[in-house]
Amino acid sequence: MPKAVVLLSGGMDSAVALAEAKAAGFEAYALSFDYGQRHRAELRAAARVASSLQAAKHVVIALDLRVFGGSALTADIAVPKDRIGDGAGNAEIPVTYVPARNTIFLSVALGYAETLGAHDIFIGVNAIDYSGYPDCRPEFIEAFERMANLGTKRGVESHDIRVRTPLAALSKRDIVRRGIALGVDFGLTLTCYDPVLTGDRAAPCGHCDACILRMQGFREAGVADPALA
Numbered sequence: 001m002p003k004a005v006v007l008l009s010g011g012m013d014s015a016v017a018l019a020e021a022k023a024a025g026f027e028a029y030a031l032s033f034d035y036g037q038r039h040r041a042e043l044r045a046a047a048r049v050a051s052s053l054q055a056a057k058h059v060v061i062a063l064d065l066r067v068f069g070g071s072a073l074t075a076d077i078a079v080p081k082d083r084i085g086d087g088a089g090n091a092e093i094p095v096t097y098v099p100a101r102n103t104i105f106l107s108v109a110l111g112y113a114e115t116l117g118a119h120d121i122f123i124g125v126n127a128i129d130y131s132g133y134p135d136c137r138p139e140f141i142e143a144f145e146r147m148a149n150l151g152t153k154r155g156v157e158s159h160d161i162r163v164r165t166p167l168a169a170l171s172k173r174d175i176v177r178r179g180i181a182l183g184v185d186f187g188l189t190l191t192c193y194d195p196v197l198t199g200d201r202a203a204p205c206g207h208c209d210a211c212i213l214r215m216q217g218f219r220e221a222g223v224a225d226p227a228l229a
Helices: 012-023 042-052 101-116 138-151 153-158 172-181 209-221
Strands: 003-007 027-034 057-062 120-122 162-164 196-198 201-203
Touching: 003 012, 003 101, 012 027, 012 042, 012 120, 012 172, 027 042, 027 101, 042 057, 042 201, 101 120, 101 138, 101 153, 138 153, 138 162, 172 209
Parallel strands: 003 027, 003 120, 027 057, 120 162
Antiparallel strands: 196 201
């Protein structure tokens, strides 16, 4: 089986991206980051998802982006709550954007892929995310892939490094439906920027952008969200 590195946050999108990699016949190596995020409870969700979907290995790398701050996820900045809708087509970059996060994560994933002998990296960016986050846009992914093939030994020798975005054109509704078709247990995932922590348990706040988009996706798919059961 060919190998692939899959960026796995523990949220619904990355879980489906991992399932897509498995369905495409890859031996999937899940990669998560403990980057000082306020919602680091998602790392426990990532471990659950990696186990459930039988990732070949799950690696968590500590990389403290609180050193830079500049985001509601890594600094003492309030997470926006109860904002309207999906924001599609909104050019405003939200305060939950973490400076250069996907550039950093993909660069680390690229190094990991090279040591594994993997040609493919999966990331769960999608149409809703790239309406607000510049490092989720197709143009960014294409540019990173070109860089990967220019700046690595594998890329120079084989020119076949691919950054795969299987959810790129999907709405949250479509992602829910696709995940169900692939056997993803969404009850294991956590999609929230500001979860409510009680002991070792983390519950979604229900009011941040991530929660609202997830709730809309399940509602439009006509499916109950098992994470809220």
